[in-house]
Amino acid sequence: NAGVTQTPKFRILKIGQSMTLQCTQDMNHNYMYWYRQDPGMGLKLIYYSVGAGITDKGEVPNGYNVSRSTTEDFPLRLELAAPSQTSVYFCASSYLGNTIYFGEGSWLTVV
Amino acid sequence: GNSVTQMEGPVTLSEEAFLTINCTYTATGYPSLFWYVQYPGEGLQLLLKATKADDKGSNKGFEATYRKETTSFHLEKGSVQVSDSAVYFCAPFTGNQFYFGTGTSLTVIP
Numbered sequence: 720n721a722g723v724t725q726t727p728k729f730r731i732l733k734i735g736q737s738m739t740l741q742c743t744q745d746m747n748h749n750y751m752y753w754y755r756q757d758p759g760m761g762l763k764l765i766y767y768s769v770g771a772g773i774t775d776k777g778e779v780p781n782g783y784n785v786s787r788s789t790t791e792d793f794p795l796r797l798e799l800a801a802p803s804q805t806s807v808y809f810c811a812s813s814y815l816g817n818t819i820y821f822g823e824g825s826w827l828t829v830v
Numbered sequence: 831g832n833s834v835t836q837m838e839g840p841v842t843l844s845e846e847a848f849l850t851i852n853c854t855y856t857a858t859g860y861p862s863l864f865w866y867v868q869y870p871g872e873g874l875q876l877l878l879k880a881t882k883a884d885d886k887g888s889n890k891g892f893e894a895t896y897r898k899e900t901t902s903f904h905l906e907k908g909s910v911q912v913s914d915s916a917v918y919f920c921a922p923f924t925g926n927q928f929y930f931g932t933g934t935s936l937t938v939i940p
Contacts, residue, residue, distance in 0.1 A: 750926065752927075752928070754930075760932065760933075761919065761930050761931060761932035761933045762874075762919070762930040762933075764927060764928075767926065767927060769926050775926075777927070809873055809874070811874075813928075817862075818864070818876050818879065819864070819866075819874075819876075819921075819923075819928055820876075821873035821874045821875065822873055823872065823873050824872075824873050
């Protein structure tokens with residue numbers, strides 16, 4: 720049972736670089752989410768999607784972009800990385816607002 | 831708007847002590863309510879949930895009751911164990927989003 724899989728698990732970026740965090744789920748969930756969690760803090764919603772072709776901004780979308788071309792995949796793009804984007808990123812999915820399932824997290828450091 | 835307020839931590843308890851972590855929410859409509867737990871270095875995982883008023887969610891000795899009149903979903907456990915040390919998040923779901931509280935860190939000492 721793969722569930723929600725996100726890659727990479729760890730990444731160090733230089734200021735100004737770009738990268739994509741990959742996320743895929745095999746549960747046929749319609750809802751997918753990207754959160755960031757800063758040290759000792761709660762989760763902040765970056766973007767979410769209620770289905771293929773539909774994305775919406777969350778609480779902290781600036782500096783990020785997403786796409787949802789398929790039900791399974793929901794990549795998060797960081798453009799022009801900044802130190803403020805150093806965080807742990809969690810992808811998650813759910814079906815119509817039922818239990819949300821999280822990936823294992825991606826630790827990103829921008830130096 | 832929608833929001834959730836959790837009891838601030840950190841909380842430190844001795845083994846077998848009683849635990850309460852308060853959670854209140856503000857939401858439009860009729861949210862489903864969840865508690866998630868995060869163990870060190872891991873992602874969040876579901877602890878329990880309730881989907882309508884007066885429902886009680888329970889799991890691993892933890893309980894929480896959906897109180898619509900007080901918009902609360904307090905987490906309780908009668909006797910905590912060292913293995914319960916983790917961060918606990920309250921999360922109402924409404925308007926296509928989960929709203930996570932800031933988390934309450936619990937440390938249980940032997």
